[in-house]
Amino acid sequence: MSTVLYRLRVRRDHRWAPGHMSAYLDGELSEPSRARIERHSSECPECRWVLKSLARTVTILRRMPAPRGQGDPRDLVIAVRSRLGERPRP
Amino acid sequence: MTGAATPEGELIRRAQAGDQEAFGQLVAAHAERVYGGLRRFGLDPSEADEVAQEVFLRAWRGLPRFQARARLSTWLYRIAFNEAQRRLSRRPPPVIESGSGDEDPIAALPEAPQFGPEALALDREFERVVERALAQLPPEWRAAVVLRDIEGLSTEEAAAVAGVREAAFKSRLHRGRMRLRALLEPYLGLEEGEHG
Known part of the structure; x- marks a missing residue:
């Protein structure tokens, strides 16, 4: 491939690649697209x-622990059960 | 869990028949995840406590229409997502404290620590950095990241919870991740030598 064609291809891939990185990480790209990301990278x-x-x-996001601060789930159960007969909110 | 043969399936069947004790057991089993989802969608602790009650009350009223082949947790997430969006939409617009309007969101975050990603993921200070970065995303992008990456739902499930087609969901997820990447870049523990 000539240098000009190579540069054109790299430039095209450079515009295309960032928009497909998330799908690449999720394993959701086709084989040619996966190979294109890897070649460009x-x-x-x-x-x-x-x-x-x-x-x-x-x-890092996948390692995030559950948020702190929740009270005892039993309190929620009591609160919810005490309200089961309420009319729906408009 | 799904299906009437599972313990949860049995609880669902009983709750659908009006058994409040069975429903109470379902609330206890899912309370933590629902609360966690509400907090991650952007509600503060007191709002999340209050809205969690609304989520389960709506679930109780909607149980007769719940299809046993669906996952209860996904269905509850869907209700929680809608309730959180409803609550967030009632909030007044955020006040810019300094008034200049062009603050760098990175500057609002604490200093980058000097250790690697494994340690970072366990560090409380770093958790706060990630939470503050998440809070800077538009609600739809944040919800996509929360559902897919933090809560671990599949793309199909997460799109169903968010009430959009998978293509639209993937777009929100990608935008949210890329924005977070930019916000967290100084904290990722990547060496300069890894750049390039």
Whole structure:
């Protein structure tokens, strides 16, 4: 491939890749698209960084613990059961 | 759990027949996840406590229409999502404290710590950083990230909870993740040498 065609292809992939990184991480891309992301990431430092930091962001989100501060679930059960006969809110 | 053969399926069947004790057991089993979802969707602790009651009251009234083949947890998330959006829509617009209107959201976050991602994920301070970054997302993007990445629903389930088609859901999820990536970039523990 000539240098000009190579640069055109890289530029095209550079515009395309960021919009497909999330689907790539979820394993939702077709095989050609997956290969395109991987090829471009190996060629483009900027996109490689974005993909790597996006993957780490998703990993961190998946490790987030449940929010603190909830009271005893039994209190919620009592409160809900005491209101089961209420009329629906408009 | 689904289906009448499971303990939860049996509880659902009894609750659908008007058994309040069985419904109470379902509330206890799902209270933590519903509360967690409400907090992640953007409600504060007192709002989440209050709205959690509304979620289960709506579930009680809607139980006769609940299809046993669906997952109860997903159905409850759907109600919680709608109730949270309703509550959030009633909030007054946020007040910009300094009044300049062009603050860098990163500047509002604490200093980046000096340790790696495994330690970060367990660190309370870092949890607050992530929570504050999440709070800066538009509600629809935040909900997509919460449902898919934090609560661990499949794309199909999460799209159903958010009430949108999968393509629209994936778009929200991608935008939310990319925005979070930008906000959290200084905290991710990636070395400079990894850039490029």
